[in-house]
Amino acid sequence: MQLLPSLVAGLTVVCATFPDARKGRGGNIEISDFGVSAFSMFFMQSASFLAFQRALEKGQGRSNGQTLFGIGRIPSDNYIRDRLDEADPALLQPCFERMETLLAEPPILILDEPTVGLDPNQIVEIRDVIKNYGKNRTVLFSSHILQEVEAICDRVIIIHQGKIIADNNLSDLRQEQTGKFIKVVLKESVTAEAWQGLDQLRRIRKTSDFEWELEAEDPELLKKQLLSLSLQNNWNIVSLQSENRSLEDIFRGLTKTIIHE
16 A cells, blocks of 8 residues: 555545535635645645645646646635634544554654764664564665764665665675775885785775775685785784775775775
8 A cells, every 4th residue: 555645535525524614715625625635735845835836737738736746726825824723623533543553653664864963872773673574574774974884784774976886685795795895004104006916906095194095806815915925025014904895895896996095
């Protein structure tokens, strides 16, 4: 069942019961159109939605008010207020009950940046709510705050320039991406050109004066090549290890081109 059409259908039925004290003027506008028109502004979160739809209706003979909300004719904002002021709010109770039924247990819950603006305690609380809700239904969690994605999600989809570039369980994605990266710390400061000739090297990024992040085709072979290169150039390797990467690191690695610094 599609949620919006079902809500609009129920609201239209309820609004048709509103009192209508008009004496001819505007009688060609159904009384239900007033209630549904008011609802459409709240739903679209735009005070200018109806004004734009009236202009669209006048210019093209049809509007989104008709196709999305089934509004026959769109009344003016002042006219809506005049008509709805006469309606007892209790008349909307059947519509609220219908909405509660439809929204009680949706099979899919879509959340967009739900932790933005919350304090640390509230963030922890909403994380727990989302994880508990997701135990027996699907939660689609959209966020640019990747620490929240790591804390909440089991599966991650990364979209870059309109294309899906990663789709995997978070644990598998970490294992897949982390195993390819090596962190090298030297005593000497070297340039990016000094690493040329390593055929197992895919990407390289300088993270500080003496630290480098290397992405490998085969990590074990690259480590052997690095040891050989350090002997040839009399480098002192302080540390050479596979790097534990956060989801933010993985995202940057997948969406950035080759970097030489």
